[in-house]
Amino acid sequence: MSPVHYVALSVILFVIGGVGVLVRRNAIVIFMCIELMLNACNLAFVAFASMHGNLDGQVIAFFVMVVAAAEVVVGLAILMAIYRARRSASVDDANLLKY
Amino acid sequence: MTTVTTIAATGALKLSWLLLVFPLFGAVVLLVGGRRTNRWGHLLGVAMPVAAFVYGVVAFFSLLGDTDRSQDQHLYSWIPVADLQVNVSLLVDQLSICFVLLITGVGSLIIIYSVGYMAHDTDRRRFFGYLNLFVAAMLLLVLADNYLVLYVGWEGVGLASYLLIGFWQERPSAAVAAKKAFIVNRVGDAGLTLAIFLMFSEFGTTSFTGVFGSVRSGGSGVATALGLLLLLGACGKSAQVPLQSWLLDAMEGPTPVSALIHAATMVTAGVYLLVRSNPILAIAPDARIAIAIVGTVTLLFGGIIASAKDDIKKSLAGSTMSQIGYMFLGAGLGPAGYVFAIALLLSHGFYKAGMFLGAGSVMHGMDDEQDMRRYGGLSRYLPVTYVTFGLAYLAIIGIPPFSGFFTKDPIIGADFTEHGSGGWILGICALLGAGITAFYMTRMMLMTWYGKSRWDDNAHPHESPPVMTGPMVVLAIGSVGAGAFLIINDRLQDFLAPVVGVPPVSHGIFTVAGTVALVLALAGVAIAWLRYGRLPVPVMAPAGRFLTVAARKDLYGDAFNESILMRPGQWLTRLSVYFDNRGIDGLVNSLAALVGGTSGRVRKTENGFVRSYALSMFFGAAALVTLLLVVRL
Numbered sequence: 001m002s003p004v005h006y007v008a009l010s011v012i013l014f015v016i017g018g019v020g021v022l023v024r025r026n027a028i029v030i031f032m033c034i035e036l037m038l039n040a041c042n043l044a045f046v047a048f049a050s051m052h053g054n055l056d057g058q059v060i061a062f063f064v065m066v067v068a069a070a071e072v073v074v075g076l077a078i079l080m081a082i083y084r085a086r087r088s089a090s091v092d093d094a095n096l097l098k099y
Numbered sequence: 100m101t102t103v104t105t106i107a108a109t110g111a112l113k114l115s116w117l118l119l120v121f122p123l124f125g126a127v128v129l130l131v132g133g134r135r136t137n138r139w140g141h142l143l144g145v146a147m148p149v150a151a152f153v154y155g156v157v158a159f160f161s162l163l164g165d166t167d168r169s170q171d172q173h174l175y176s177w178i179p180v181a182d183l184q185v186n187v188s189l190l191v192d193q194l195s196i197c198f199v200l201l202i203t204g205v206g207s208l209i210i211i212y213s214v215g216y217m218a219h220d221t222d223r224r225r226f227f228g229y230l231n232l233f234v235a236a237m238l239l240l241v242l243a244d245n246y247l248v249l250y251v252g253w254e255g256v257g258l259a260s261y262l263l264i265g266f267w268q269e270r271p272s273a274a275v276a277a278k279k280a281f282i283v284n285r286v287g288d289a290g291l292t293l294a295i296f297l298m299f300s301e302f303g304t305t306s307f308t309g310v311f312g313s314v315r316s317g318g319s320g321v322a323t324a325l326g327l328l329l330l331l332g333a334c335g336k337s338a339q340v341p342l343q344s345w346l347l348d349a350m351e352g353p354t355p356v357s358a359l360i361h362a363a364t365m366v367t368a369g370v371y372l373l374v375r376s377n378p379i380l381a382i383a384p385d386a387r388i389a390i391a392i393v394g395t396v397t398l399l400f401g402g403i404i405a406s407a408k409d410d411i412k413k414s415l416a417g418s419t420m421s422q423i424g425y426m427f428l429g430a431g432l433g434p435a436g437y438v439f440a441i442a443l444l445l446s447h448g449f450y451k452a453g454m455f456l457g458a459g460s461v462m463h464g465m466d467d468e469q470d471m472r473r474y475g476g477l478s479r480y481l482p483v484t485y486v487t488f489g490l491a492y493l494a495i496i497g498i499p500p501f502s503g504f505f506t507k508d509p510i511i512g513a514d515f516t517e518h519g520s521g522g523w524i525l526g527i528c529a530l531l532g533a534g535i536t537a538f539y540m541t542r543m544m545l546m547t548w549y550g551k552s553r554w555d556d557n558a559h560p561h562e563s564p565p566v567m568t569g570p571m572v573v574l575a576i577g578s579v580g581a582g583a584f585l586i587i588n589d590r591l592q593d594f595l596a597p598v599v600g601v602p603p604v605s606h607g608i609f610t611v612a613g614t615v616a617l618v619l620a621l622a623g624v625a626i627a628w629l630r631y632g633r634l635p636v637p638v639m640a641p642a643g644r645f646l647t648v649a650a651r652k653d654l655y656g657d658a659f660n661e662s663i664l665m666r667p668g669q670w671l672t673r674l675s676v677y678f679d680n681r682g683i684d685g686l687v688n689s690l691a692a693l694v695g696g697t698s699g700r701v702r703k704t705e706n707g708f709v710r711s712y713a714l715s716m717f718f719g720a721a722a723l724v725t726l727l728l729v730v731r732l
Contacts, residue, residue: 018717021710021713022710022713022714022717023710025710030709091708091709091710092708092709092710094709095706095707095708095709096707097707098705098706098707099702099703099705099706
């Protein structure tokens with residue numbers, strides 16, 4: 001398997017995640033789609049690192065994981081708060097901040 | 100011209116500030132004291148100017164022996180700022196002492212007269228307060244040793260004039276006349292302030308000695324500008340064309356005010372200003388020509404108005420304008436005329452104040468009737484007023500040996516020797532003015548004192564009390580003798596020589612011009628007798644021809660001001676307001692409306708839906724990536 005296949009897989013995963021973010025309304029599903037996009041990026045980083053034979057991409061992948069973990073903690077806490085206040089996890093219901 | 104050294108005041112002149120303090124004290128006590136001073140207020144109001152007059156006489160005699168020096172009494176430093184040093188100092192010299200004696204002397208007589216004239220007025224105390232304020236301000240004007248302090252007095256007399264014209268403030272006409280006088284005077288005052296600014300910027304000083312010392316080095320351009328600006332200031336205060344319109348309306352004030360302020364003293368302040376500034380005018384011949392022209396125009400202008408007015412006070416006011424025109428003409432002749440302008444000013448102070456007091460006495464006896472067409476045959480009822488008025492009449496039309504003959508004819512005569520061929524035009528106009536003067540004064544005499552009585556049956560003319568006739572008698576004596584006293588033996592000329600110089604040529608007392616003036620005056624008398632003495636005077640004014648109609652409307656002075664100055668001014672303000680609202684505000688407002696409208700539309704994109712934000716982020720990111728690729732490729 002050439003590295004190009006990894007990159008192609010990464011693109012497919014990223015597009016799936018992106019479409020999920022745009023079309024789904026459940027906040028938890030959108031969250032998981034964002035995780036999918038982050039992981040698609042990680043896959044691309046690692047694939048490029050292997051292609052170029054240096055460690056930079058692998059190190060960045062670790063950083064992304066740490067950021068993703070932190071983001072999940074904060075995001076899930078906000079989701080919990082919204083759900084308690086509105087009895088709904090739909091992002092369309094939380095639309096008070098507008099014109 | 101002899102040089103005059105100014106020395107610090109010595110002897111009696113060390114107390115020259117007393118001149119200001121007396122009337123100022125009277126004004127403050129009467130105006131601040133209020134109703135408590137009602138009972139004795141008029142006595143204090145009379146005592147203070149009289150005290151100032153007594154001091155003035157003492158000062159005059161102590162100055163008499165010492166003619167080549169003027170005395171300067173430093174009071175305090177008013178504005179000690181870097182380059183601008185203004186001291187409040189009183190300059191007692193030959194010119195200012197003449198005015199001090201005129202102001203306090205004639206002023207005291209008129210104020211004594213007011214005790215009787217205003218006896219029935221509930222506000223008599225306030226009247227005397229204002230009169231004292233006026234005397235104080237006028238004395239400050241003539242005693243100042245620099246232009247800035249002079250300006251304080253100048254504005255002070257303007258204020259007193261405003262307060263006294265509008266003294267009967269319950270009459271709308273008096274209130275309007277007071278405002279008009281104040282506003283027209285502002286125009287003139289602007290000229291004086293600009294002159295003071297120019298002095299400071301050019302010479303760095305406003306004191307008389309400083310300005311006169313350095314004006315020669317400033318060149319004739321600066322001197323001409325100064326002369327014209329001072330002329331503008333003088334025109335406003337002295338009611339000369341084109342700022343003449345306020346004086347006729349100022350007759351709304353009580354008659355003693357008209358006598359003191361609008362005949363004898365304040366309106367002559369312009370003449371004082373010009374004569375005082377003679378070193379400036381000496382190197383500004385163009386400004387002198389302008390002054391002479393203004394004076395000539397006004398002397399005809401005022402005479403024509405005076406010939407048509409039926410209101411005795413307005414006719415006298417026109418006459419005052421005309422006489423001050425003669426003084427301006429004299430001042431415009433330079434050294435040949437200064438001394439005669441002052442002589443005419445002093446003798447005019449006597450005879451015109453006497454006439455106004457006579458008119459006031461007639462009004463006092465006729466229930467405040469001012470229309471001469473409702474007088475007639477009054478000489479039997481007011482004999483003292485008649486005689487004093489008659490003497491003043493002989494003085495003003497220039498019958499020898501009364502005052503006017505000695506003081507007015509030299510000005511007419513000097514016209515023909517000054518300003519080249521233009522002087523002949525000035526002289527012929529001045530001669531014509533002498534004829535007009537005789538015409539309107541004779542008309543006034545005939546309509547008031549002779550002929551059949553034309554008043555209503557319920558009017559009971561009676562002579563005024565002695566407190567009023569007394570001052571009139573004294574003024575009549577002045578009208579008879581002042582001219583001869585001042586002119587014969589060149590008394591005034593020698594006295595004033597240190598300040599204004601001497602005329603280059605002496606014409607003597609009996610001149611060709613004087614004789615022609617006398618003949619013209621007699622012709623004026625004859626014409627007036629033909630029209631108003633031989634024929635009965637109708638009670639209703641006849642329609643009159645073009646000139647009469649115009650003169651009754653003050654020769655359209657008000658119409659001119661309204662159509663040339665007021666209406667375009669209003670249009671200009673309306674245009675400015677329109678431009679401000681639509682132009683400047685419109686630009687700012689439309690810009691704000693544009694931003695507001697745009698933002699109102701743009702903010703609709705902030706709809707609160709996360710997915711639409713996410714979509715815009717994706718498109719943004721996609722656009723960025725595309726851009727990067729395009730740039731790299």
